[in-house]
Amino acid sequence: MKAVVLVGVLAAGLASVASGQGGAGDDLAKLVEARLPQIMPKVIAWRRDIHQHPELGNREFRTAKLVADHLTALGIETRTGIAHTGVVGVLRGGKPGPVVALRADMDALPVTELADLPFRSRVRTEYNGQQVGVMHACGHDNHVAILMGVAEILAGMKASIPGTVTFIFQPAEEGPPAGEEGGAPLMVKQGALENPRPGAIFGLHVWPGPLGSLFYRSGGAMAAPDGVTITVKGRQTHGAVPWGGVDPIVVSSQIIVALQTITSRQIDVTKAPAIVTIGSIQGGNRGNIIPDSVVMTGTIRTFDEAQRKDIHDRVRRTVEHLAAASGATATVSIPGGGLLTYNDPALTEHMVPTLRRSAGEGGLQVSVPITGSEDFPSFTESIPGLFFFLGVLPKGHDPDTAPRNHSPYFFADEAALPTGVRAMANLALDYLRNPLTGKAADR
Numbered sequence: 001m002k003a004v005v006l007v008g009v010l011a012a013g014l015a016s017v018a019s020g021q022g023g024a025g026d027d028l029a030k031l032v033e034a035r036l037p038q039i040m041p042k043v044i045a046w047r048r049d050i051h052q053h054p055e056l057g058n059r060e061f062r063t064a065k066l067v068a069d070h071l072t073a074l075g076i077e078t079r080t081g082i083a084h085t086g087v088v089g090v091l092r093g094g095k096p097g098p099v100v101a102l103r104a105d106m107d108a109l110p111v112t113e114l115a116d117l118p119f120r121s122r123v124r125t126e127y128n129g130q131q132v133g134v135m136h137a138c139g140h141d142n143h144v145a146i147l148m149g150v151a152e153i154l155a156g157m158k159a160s161i162p163g164t165v166t167f168i169f170q171p172a173e174e175g176p177p178a179g180e181e182g183g184a185p186l187m188v189k190q191g192a193l194e195n196p197r198p199g200a201i202f203g204l205h206v207w208p209g210p211l212g213s214l215f216y217r218s219g220g221a222m223a224a225p226d227g228v229t230i231t232v233k234g235r236q237t238h239g240a241v242p243w244g245g246v247d248p249i250v251v252s253s254q255i256i257v258a259l260q261t262i263t264s265r266q267i268d269v270t271k272a273p274a275i276v277t278i279g280s281i282q283g284g285n286r287g288n289i290i291p292d293s294v295v296m297t298g299t300i301r302t303f304d305e306a307q308r309k310d311i312h313d314r315v316r317r318t319v320e321h322l323a324a325a326s327g328a329t330a331t332v333s334i335p336g337g338g339l340l341t342y343n344d345p346a347l348t349e350h351m352v353p354t355l356r357r358s359a360g361e362g363g364l365q366v367s368v369p370i371t372g373s374e375d376f377p378s379f380t381e382s383i384p385g386l387f388f389f390l391g392v393l394p395k396g397h398d399p400d401t402a403p404r405n406h407s408p409y410f411f412a413d414e415a416a417l418p419t420g421v422r423a424m425a426n427l428a429l430d431y432l433r434n435p436l437t438g439k440a441a442d443r
Helices: 003-019 027-052 061-073 140-155 183-189 248-266 305-325 345-359 414-433
Strands: 077-082 086-092 095-105 124-127 130-133 162-170 200-210 214-216 219-222 224-233 274-282 293-302 329-333 341-343 364-366 385-393
Touching: 027 061, 027 140, 027 414, 061 077, 061 086, 061 140, 061 162, 086 140, 086 183, 095 140, 095 414, 140 162, 140 200, 140 414, 162 183, 162 414, 200 414, 214 345, 224 248, 224 305, 248 274, 248 293, 248 305, 274 305, 293 305, 305 329, 341 345, 341 385, 345 364, 345 385, 345 414, 385 414
Parallel strands: 095 162, 095 200, 200 385, 214 364
Antiparallel strands: 077 086, 086 162, 124 130, 214 385, 219 341, 224 293, 224 329, 274 293
């Protein structure tokens, strides 16, 4: 998208901000609304700068410094170096009250950007021993810029805030480099939710939905991810004499096809969606040599714990029995550990009016279950949380054919960003004014 178009969509976004959805009679919401037009040019500039200078997980040095310098300049207590490059800011309001946390993730992906933007990334680096392009193909640049904007708005109204806001800028949401810890689990381990401890946490993610809309789901919102590695062991032989060995490539192809019947024929997907995907297969190095072994890797996505265990058992049984039937052997590794992104139902119901007001008339939707995954639930294992989505699809684009997150052509329309800033600021303020009380929903 050309620069002139970007200027146009920004103007459209600011025009919608000026119309105001802050809620008459709510002084804090009015303050947010009044400050939005002044902060949005900075948010856009930050977003473009971060987009043009993306960094992979645990290597977000430049981004972390940009964030930390900004928070420090605002007079916000700032801690750096949490989970390698994470930044935590604590804004203590001028009035007593509870604590709430807001989170943004900072890392980019090993993707070469192909979108036609004047600020597109040309960064290249080494990842897992290979030279790769680096791109904010999942939109985390927008998340950082939005939360930086929220921090400036709230810092400017500090005296009126009834409580404390913790800003969590998290590295390595897409996963840390091989052999390293990182992401939300390490931030929690290193105290991101302590001193002070929040009563709730909110996060958002840009998504190719209707421009400027917000959408959410109570309960299970994003899938629990499990990586799977399958090693098929055959017996190497000449490609011209396949009967002289056991071909692990043919066995692997049979396994891949059979695995697809687990979700299409063996489980009741009306109870909860589930996915089994094989994303890579590696074996052999010459066309006339049948190799000794093949290694496949993939992902399993589920929303129900009983179904998750059942699918794991079915994957192991399918792989092992098919290999044995062909005279091969196979091992299956499913380390587990992925968490379901779970929106606490009580907190969600409590905050839906805030989301509706922030999105404007007709702008709030209930989402279908999203089979992508997040590490945000590491924060919500001990406190209630709400994770929601911001539609960034340019007007006139078909959501069924538009490039999605992780595509080299992924594009987030900046006209949606005011809604993101408004929503995060309002969630923090509304929670502080009227915190959730009572027992958190059962997990």
